[in-house]
Amino acid sequence: MEILNLSHSDIIALLVTLKLALTTCICLAIIGTPIAYFLAFSSSKGKSIIESIVTLPLVLPPTVIGFYLIIFFSPDTKLGQFFILLTGEQLVFSFYGLVLASIIYSLPFWVQPLQSSFENIGKQTIQTSNSLGAGPFDTFFNVILPLCRRGFLTSFILSFAHTMGEFGIVLMVGGGIHGKTKVIAISIYDHVEQLSFAKAHYLAGGMLVISFIILLCLYLSNKNISVRVK
Amino acid sequence: MTSLFVKIKGQLGNFNLNFEHDFKSEGITVLYGPNGSGKSSIISAIGGFFRNLEISIILNGQDLEGKQKIPSYKRAIGTMFQDPQLFEHLTVSQNLDFAVKRVKPRNKKYINIEKTDLIKSLDLETLLKRFPTNLSGGEKLRVALARTILSQPDYLLLDEPMSDLDIRYKAKLIRFLKAFNKQNKIPILYVTHSIEEISQIADEIVLINKGRYIASGFTSKILNSYDFQNLVGKFEASSVLEGFVSKINKRFSLTTLNIDGQDLMVPGSPGSLNNFVRVRIRSRDIIITPIKINSYVAENLLVGKILEIEIEKKTAFSELVIVLLNKKNENKGQILRARITTYNLEKMNLSDNKKIYIYIRSVSIDRQAYQHN
Numbered sequence: 001m002e003i004l005n006l007s008h009s010d011i012i013a014l015l016v017t018l019k020l021a022l023t024t025c026i027c028l029a030i031i032g033t034p035i036a037y038f039l040a041f042s043s044s045k046g047k048s049i050i051e052s053i054v055t056l057p058l059v060l061p062p063t064v065i066g067f068y069l070i071i072f073f074s075p076d077t078k079l080g081q082f083f084i085l086l087t088g089e090q091l092v093f094s095f096y097g098l099v100l101a102s103i104i105y106s107l108p109f110w111v112q113p114l115q116s117s118f119e120n121i122g123k124q125t126i127q128t129s130n131s132l133g134a135g136p137f138d139t140f141f142n143v144i145l146p147l148c149r150r151g152f153l154t155s156f157i158l159s160f161a162h163t164m165g166e167f168g169i170v171l172m173v174g175g176g177i178h179g180k181t182k183v184i185a186i187s188i189y190d191h192v193e194q195l196s197f198a199k200a201h202y203l204a205g206g207m208l209v210i211s212f213i214i215l216l217c218l219y220l221s222n223k224n225i226s227v228r229v230k
Numbered sequence: 231m232t233s234l235f236v237k238i239k240g241q242l243g244n245f246n247l248n249f250e251h252d253f254k255s256e257g258i259t260v261l262y263g264p265n266g267s268g269k270s271s272i273i274s275a276i277g278g279f280f281r282n283l284e285i286s287i288i289l290n291g292q293d294l295e296g297k298q299k300i301p302s303y304k305r306a307i308g309t310m311f312q313d314p315q316l317f318e319h320l321t322v323s324q325n326l327d328f329a330v331k332r333v334k335p336r337n338k339k340y341i342n343i344e345k346t347d348l349i350k351s352l353d354l355e356t357l358l359k360r361f362p363t364n365l366s367g368g369e370k371l372r373v374a375l376a377r378t379i380l381s382q383p384d385y386l387l388l389d390e391p392m393s394d395l396d397i398r399y400k401a402k403l404i405r406f407l408k409a410f411n412k413q414n415k416i417p418i419l420y421v422t423h424s425i426e427e428i429s430q431i432a433d434e435i436v437l438i439n440k441g442r443y444i445a446s447g448f449t450s451k452i453l454n455s456y457d458f459q460n461l462v463g464k465f466e467a468s469s470v471l472e473g474f475v476s477k478i479n480k481r482f483s484l485t486t487l488n489i490d491g492q493d494l495m496v497p498g499s500p501g502s503l504n505n506f507v508r509v510r511i512r513s514r515d516i517i518i519t520p521i522k523i524n525s526y527v528a529e530n531l532l533v534g535k536i537l538e539i540e541i542e543k544k545t546a547f548s549e550l551v552i553v554l555l556n557k558k559n560e561n562k563g564q565i566l567r568a569r570i571t572t573y574n575l576e577k578m579n580l581s582d583n584k585k586i587y588i589y590i591r592s593v594s595i596d597r598q599a600y601q602h603n
Contacts, residue, residue, distance in 0.1 A: 124311050124313060124315055125315050125317070127274075127277065127279050127302065127309070127311070128309070128310075128311065128315040129303075129317075129328075130278075130279075130301070130302040130303040131277055131302055131303070131305075131307065131308060131309040131310075131378070131381070132303075132308075132328060132329045132332055132377065132378070132381045133303050133304075133329070133332030133333065133334050133381055134303055134328075134332055135301070135303045136303075138303075138332075139303075142328075143317055146319040147317070147318065147319055149319075
């Protein structure tokens with residue numbers, strides 16, 4: 001099967017990449033949103049610590065994170081054993097291991113835009129909603145969510161694009177197993193290593209164009225994106 | 231009778247809050263204090279937006295901060311902040327419906343307020359389909375007020391709602407609030423640091439400073455009290471005179487008030503014949519003399535007696551407390567404060583109990599000085 005000069009294995013890698021990015025974003029929506037909410041509205045002392053931890057992946061070399069994740073995911077650890085018990089597979093070199101790694105790696109890309117979006121609407125909007133009789137969930141879904149829809153869109157697109165473009169951690173944690181953990185970035189690397197530059201061109205050029213279009217759409221629709229490193 | 235008992239104690243940043251008061255008025259109570267005196271914190275505490283403080287809020291016998299704290303969204307209290315906080319993703323009409331859909335189960339003694347009536351009385355008909363971003367400040371405020379009222383609260387908390395409004399709008403809204411309060415018997419706690427607003431809207435005043443309760447009582451009593459004068463500072467010091475409209479001069483647009491038998495001519499038409507009107511006179515706008523001088527000095531000549539003289543040691547000024555002659559009841563004159571230079575005071579050789587003549591120029595009384603009843 002060849003489409004647009006892409007080999008079968010490249011198409012599989014593309015599908016794995018899209019599946020990984022989408023799964024990661026869904027998980028981030030569930031995990032990252034409450035963290036962003038906490039960081040936006042809490043005045044507790046632990047806030048700075050959590051903020052620093054969330055931002056770490058922005059400044060650390062991917063290999064550092066990859067290294068620790070391999071150790072964490074290994075079958076000798078509790079997490080590794082639990083995963084084997086659950087699925088019969090080991091977490092390292094599995095698709096779910098990759099998802100877990102991507103969640104950690106892309107966390108700041110989900111949390112930060114959303115956090116500033118929450119901060120923008122402010123505490124008093126929430127208090128006003130409460131005072132009008134809306135409880136916390138009611139307020140979240142009917143006031144915060146619609147008011148922060150641009151923040152959510154920004155978080156989604158940035159996290160999606162960032163997960164798609166990840167290489168170092170994915171290689172270390174996933175190992176680049178065909179059909180399972182081999183994503184586009186690794187395919188490109190493989191093509192280059194085998195000196196098949198034509199194939200590498202198709203993939204690399206494709207990634208370039210797609211990433212550019214994604215970011216262009218984002219900036220056209222929203223001029224207040226903020227990814228900050230504190 | 232609605233009752234609201236409030237007690238708050240604790241540290242907020244480096245600010246020590248220690249406030250206790252039983253709000254008994256069914257009318258409009260103004261919470262007054264200088265900037266940073268803790269007014270907004272008290273409002274937030276009543277609304278249920280504070281933790282970590284020692285709070286006791288008892289509304290109509292129900293302890294809202296008891297063992298089972300009643301969360302803000304279950305309290306029958308409508309809070310409106312200085313910023314109208316309209317939800318920008320909803321139209322004006324949808325903003326109003328947000329409140330209507332979430333009305334709390336309500337005490338039987340209150341009548342439900344109808345959306346259509348409120349839209350009419352606050353002139354919102356033409357705004358309904360618009361989004362908040364296309365509204366002016368005054369329009370936003372009216373929508374927010376309607377929305378808060380439509381949540382059918384038993385108590386209304388308004389935190390400096392009119393600070394960004396121009397005078398014309400203010401007068402209109404104040405009239406609305408007073409009528410609303412009278413009609414629906416929903417007490418209003420109104421925070422402001424504008425003296426103009428106070429004298430127009432307040433039935434009662436609670437004074438606070440540095441997080442502490444200072445004094446409370448009926449408006450005219452508090453406005454003439456030392457506590458209040460101390461808080462507002464000497465330059466803005468003033469007194470409130472009460473009287474009824476005895477004459478209206480349409481040609482010159484002047485209204486004569488009968489202040490316990492003495493006439494006070496004021497500009498404009500603060501009320502129709504026999505209406506009761508309060509007017510605020512700034513201490514520095516008063517001219518006093520021990521002898522009667524010609525009447526061209528000012529439109530108004532009142533007679534009174536010096537009750538007290540306070541000489542300020544560090545400034546050029548002195549303050550006189552004057553009791554106005556009451557032609558009906560000699561022992562119950564209204565109090566007026568005057569601020570003059572100590573130089574002038576000595577030149578005139580004034581002392582306690584001395585009869586004096588008080589000149590007040592009508593031009594120094596502006597529209598904001600009136601309070602209608």
